[in-house]
Amino acid sequence: MIAHARNHSEISVKASDATGMALLNDAEGLAREARRVLRRLSETGAVLALAADMDKAVVLRSFKDSAPTRTAVVSREVAQAFALKDWISCSRSGRVASYTITSAGRAALKQYLAEDMERKRRARGLQDGCNPFRDVKNDWAGEGAVAGMSRPAMAESPLAMLARRRDKTGRSFLSAELVQAGERFREDYELAQMGQDAAQNWDRFMLSGDRAEMAGDETLPDGPKTARNRMLSALDDLGPGLSDIIMRCCCFLEGLETAEKRMGWSARSGKVVLRIALQRLHRHYMDANGHVSAMIG
Structure with a gap:
């Protein structure tokens, strides 16, 4: 033993x-x-x-x-x-x-993420100007991001930070069920093994309206393929704009300010649109499954 x-x-x-x-x-x-x-x-x-x-x-x-x-x-x-x-x-x-x-x-995670960053640098022929071991306090704000991607640092996601915010009455800006919906979607994204390619090509997918590539090829194992299909079903239900903010904040972990700039939105509008998107996403899961947190993976 x-x-x-x-x-x-x-x-x-x-x-x-x-x-x-x-x-x-x-x-x-x-x-x-x-x-x-x-x-x-x-x-x-x-x-x-x-x-x-x-x-x-x-x-x-x-x-x-x-x-x-x-x-x-x-x-x-x-x-x-x-x-x-x-x-x-x-x-x-x-x-x-x-x-x-x-x-x-x-330490192992830092090493894996540093390797990911180095591969991105080599693939894009960039100078080595980004240290993955730096202070990550503001990493999700997208400072120094490579081609629209947030730094691969171990910090809190925009969803987690919004979940801690309170309105004037003391209620959470995002309810537990909305956080759960966003985390469920991010879980599918990670299970789908889409990685950096989806983030780097997301603008093209949104502009062309063709996300068929995201479904992957026939060599994918059943688990990742099924996760991608669940994602595509949710994205189709969300539609343009809402699917964009969900992908950027829940999956690519872009900060709200960065997402607003990339999509040409006014300042401080991102959190409102994200909440609307999460409400729609929660409704999608309830309509499709009767619940949000199915045992998947």
Whole structure:
């Protein structure tokens, strides 16, 4: 038995088991899941929850005065591999165990994101003028962004920041159900494995009205292909403008000011349009599924 002592054996792997150990030997698969899941775990208030009788774990993020929002679905194999790499650590044991990202996990994520930035620089022939390890306080504002993309830093998304804002009556600017809808859409985006290409080509997709390329080719696994189809269905329902702000703020993580400038909108209008878009998105999920937070992934 190979058990991770710091994780109280909640996630353990037998030497003969082919789950987490197999993923450790799949560098590409491990890196893909690390970029998706560790980034979610690095957000404030995020934990990975895993029940003993479940094949999949979920990343939950707590916001003030609202129930936790699911931001990612994670297979048990991925959770096992993360534990063996010491990227997550058990913070609460029991029937449903909770895990938080470790300093090793944050360091691994920084390295993966730095590699992504370097690949972008090389692909575009840019000078090395952007340090991915700098202070990320204002990164989501789009300062120094490459070709419309925000820096790949570990900071809060525009959606999370808006969720903390209050109106004059003290109510949240974004209700929990709207945050959940936006996070569900971002989860599909990440599961769809669209990555940098979608962000770099989004303006072309919007101008031409042809997003067929986003559906991907027939070589895609069923999971990512299905996630892309769910995204396209939602985008078709949202229509131009609303789909644009959802993609930019929920998926590409552009700051509201940056999104407003790129779309030629007046200052401070972006948050209102984003809320309208999230309301429409929430209605789409309710009409399609009867709920927002289906167990996907």
